[in-house]
Amino acid sequence: MTRVIIIDDEEDIRVVLEEIFARAGFDVAVASNGADGLNLLREQGADLVITDIIMPGRDGVETAYDIRTEFPNTKIIVMSGGGNAASSGYEPTAITTSAYLASAAAVGADLTLTKPFDRDELLKAAKELTSKQD
Amino acid sequence: MARNLKSLSSRMIFAVLLINAVLLPILSYGMLTVVRNVQEDFFTDHIRIYSRVFADLLQSNDTLTSKAEILASLDSAILGGRCVYAAFNMGDSRLISSLMEAGDGDKFVEDFRFGEHDDGVYYLSIPLQSGEISAVLELGFDEQPTLLEMESARETILTIVLVYLLVTVVLVIVLSGLMTRPLRRLRRDSRKVASGDYTRQMSVKSQIFEISELTRDLEHMRSTLVGINDRLEGEIVSREMAEAERRKAEIYLRHTHRLQSIGTLAGGVAHEFNNVLLPMLLYTDLALEDLPRDSPVRPKLERVVKLANRAKGLSEQILTFGRPAGEALEATPDIAPVIDEAMSMVRALIPANIEIQLDIERPVGPMLCNCNEIQQLVVNLCNNAYQSLSSGRNVIKVGLENQRVTAELAGKYPSLQEGAYVRLRVSDTGEGMDSATIERIFDPFFTTREVGEGTGLGLSVVHGIVVKHDGEIVVASEVGVGTTIDVYFPQSDD
Numbered sequence: 001m002t003r004v005i006i007i008d009d010e011e012d013i014r015v016v017l018e019e020i021f022a023r024a025g026f027d028v029a030v031a032s033n034g035a036d037g038l039n040l041l042r043e044q045g046a047d048l049v050i051t052d053i054i055m056p057g058r059d060g061v062e063t064a065y066d067i068r069t070e071f072p073n074t075k076i077i078v079m080s081g082g083g084n085a086a087s088s089g090y091e092p093t094a095i096t097t098s099a100y101l102a103s104a105a106a107v108g109a110d111l112t113l114t115k116p117f118d119r120d121e122l123l124k125a126a127k128e129l130t131s132k133q134d
Numbered sequence: 135m136a137r138n139l140k141s142l143s144s145r146m147i148f149a150v151l152l153i154n155a156v157l158l159p160i161l162s163y164g165m166l167t168v169v170r171n172v173q174e175d176f177f178t179d180h181i182r183i184y185s186r187v188f189a190d191l192l193q194s195n196d197t198l199t200s201k202a203e204i205l206a207s208l209d210s211a212i213l214g215g216r217c218v219y220a221a222f223n224m225g226d227s228r229l230i231s232s233l234m235e236a237g238d239g240d241k242f243v244e245d246f247r248f249g250e251h252d253d254g255v256y257y258l259s260i261p262l263q264s265g266e267i268s269a270v271l272e273l274g275f276d277e278q279p280t281l282l283e284m285e286s287a288r289e290t291i292l293t294i295v296l297v298y299l300l301v302t303v304v305l306v307i308v309l310s311g312l313m314t315r316p317l318r319r320l321r322r323d324s325r326k327v328a329s330g331d332y333t334r335q336m337s338v339k340s341q342i343f344e345i346s347e348l349t350r351d352l353e354h355m356r357s358t359l360v361g362i363n364d365r366l367e368g369e370i371v372s373r374e375m376a377e378a379e380r381r382k383a384e385i386y387l388r389h390t391h392r393l394q395s396i397g398t399l400a401g402g403v404a405h406e407f408n409n410v411l412l413p414m415l416l417y418t419d420l421a422l423e424d425l426p427r428d429s430p431v432r433p434k435l436e437r438v439v440k441l442a443n444r445a446k447g448l449s450e451q452i453l454t455f456g457r458p459a460g461e462a463l464e465a466t467p468d469i470a471p472v473i474d475e476a477m478s479m480v481r482a483l484i485p486a487n488i489e490i491q492l493d494i495e496r497p498v499g500p501m502l503c504n505c506n507e508i509q510q511l512v513v514n515l516c517n518n519a520y521q522s523l524s525s526g527r528n529v530i531k532v533g534l535e536n537q538r539v540t541a542e543l544a545g546k547y548p549s550l551q552e553g554a555y556v557r558l559r560v561s562d563t564g565e566g567m568d569s570a571t572i573e574r575i576f577d578p579f580f581t582t583r584e585v586g587e588g589t590g591l592g593l594s595v596v597h598g599i600v601v602k603h604d605g606e607i608v609v610a611s612e613v614g615v616g617t618t619i620d621v622y623f624p625q626s627d628d
Binding site: 010012013015016017019020023054080081114115116117118119 | 404405406407408409411412413414415416417419420423442446449
């Protein structure tokens with residue numbers, strides 16, 4: 001069974017994604033931040049990690065980098081709500097999410113998705129990525 | 135009056151009068167003294183020589199012995215016109231010419247200088263010695279003719295002095311006039327310069343070295359002043375221009391900063407919004423999956439999905455303003471067809487009674503662009519123009535051309551650079567806007583229309599697209615006349 005770890009600081013997103021992947025036949029685990037997600041990956045391993053980009057602590061780009069370094073074969077999808085806000089507040093000088101997404105791609109994310117996306121789009125991407133395991 | 139007294143000519147006249155008043159009396163006195171002395175000396179020398187000759191004649195002819203001869207000699211002295219008094223004293227006897235007018239000779243008082251006594255006669259006595267005989271000859275000469283001559287000389291001298299005085303005063307008046315005329319012209323010219331007429335050249339001609347020098351110096355000063363003045367005026371103009379540029383740049387910068395912060399805020403709002411929308415859509419999706427196909431709840435949930443998707447569209451538009459990422463830019467050799475396509479969409483959207491005038495150059499470009507976004511931009515601009523139309527004047531003009539951005543325009547809008555651009559112009563004959571409205575038209579959700587008539591996102595999307603294409607928007611509007619929006623896109627090299 002394809003194993004997927006979902007990392008997002010928003011509980012609603014974690015819950016709904018967990019259910020979607022479970023219904024689609026994935027083995028799903030969730031974490032609310034990058035460090036927990038990485039630990040989970042170390043403990044249980046996974047074929048795919050889906051991570052939010054703007055999170056407290058280590059953000060999605062750093063998490064993607066850590067995963068790619070430690071687990072080169074794990075597929076990574078980075079998602080973001082667009083805009084350029086951190087959940088901790090608005091910073092006028094903060095780099096934009098598009099830049100974040102580009103950075104995530106640069107550090108080795110296999111796919112970047114802009115919220116809101118629909119279920120089919122996500123599942124299709126997840127299946128495609130995990131089916132071409134090398 | 136006081137000024138006239140202080141003038142150069144009056145001072146010169148005064149000076150000449152003063153000099154004359156001091157010198158002329160001295161000169162006159164000296165001349166009169168000389169003349170008098172000469173006359174007196176001449177008179178006394180003359181009568182002494184005459185008397186001596188007369189006495190010698192008396193002595194030598196031995197006439198002293200004859201009384202009659204003596205008297206005849208005395209008469210001849212008077213008749214000769216020289217004497218007015220002739221007497222002869224010898225011992226106790228005294229002989230007097232019977233012809234003399236001066237009486238019997240009682241008045242005789244010897245004179246040693248001309249005019250010593252005021253009797254008008256110069257008396258002198260001459261001792262005679264002839265053998266044993268000693269006698270004294272007394273002669274008197276009229277001083278009057280000499281005095282008259284002296285008076286006449288004095289009058290002549292005074293006349294000469296007065297004429298001299300008159301001539302000098304007249305000469306001084308004429309000369310001072312000659313000197314002061316160029317000075318007066320200089321004064322008139324320099325007053326003109328002082329009153330601001332710097333262009334008037336000082337060209338007073340004068341034979342007087344000092345005045346021509348002064349003219350040259352003043353002219354030099356004037357030309358220097360003109361130079362300084364021109365430089366100062368130039369500096370003022372350039373400072374004013376710089377100040378105007380600075381103000382424009384400041385307004386532009388403020389505007390840009392405002393749009394940036396609004397973009398940041400809008401992005402932040404959209405971000406949070408999307409984080410809410412995602413689970414909303416996905417949960418509804420799951421719920422729909424769980425529902426029986428004929429559940430009466432299904433249409434309602436489908437409605438929720440529709441609304442959430444609409445919200446997603448809004449959020450995307452907001453993000454287009456703040457962060458125009460999206461699709462990539464492609465090299466487009468000619469964007470005229472892109473605009474044509476956009477205009478067909480516009481034609482479909484806008485009522486047929488609105489006249490749309492197209493002026494599209496072909497080809498226009500090349501440029502790097504995203505065609506969908508450019509079309510979106512055209513549609514939004516035209517829609518905005520349409521919304522501003524009021525009844526009666528219903529024209530929208532859309533122009534597209536290759537345009538060279540001048541240094542002047544580039545100076546006004548820092549995001550523009552001098553060089554080749556594509557200019558899209560959308561103008562309307564609508565209500566127009568004031569500057570406060572222009573300042574805000576690109577703000578998300580800013581709208582001048584009634585609530586519910588528009589989202590207020592159309593122009594903010596335009597702004598995002600223009601920023602993404604490294605372009606610039608120039609808005610010109612006049613209330614009651616209409617609005618022209620120029621959008622500049624840089625042309626690409628190939």
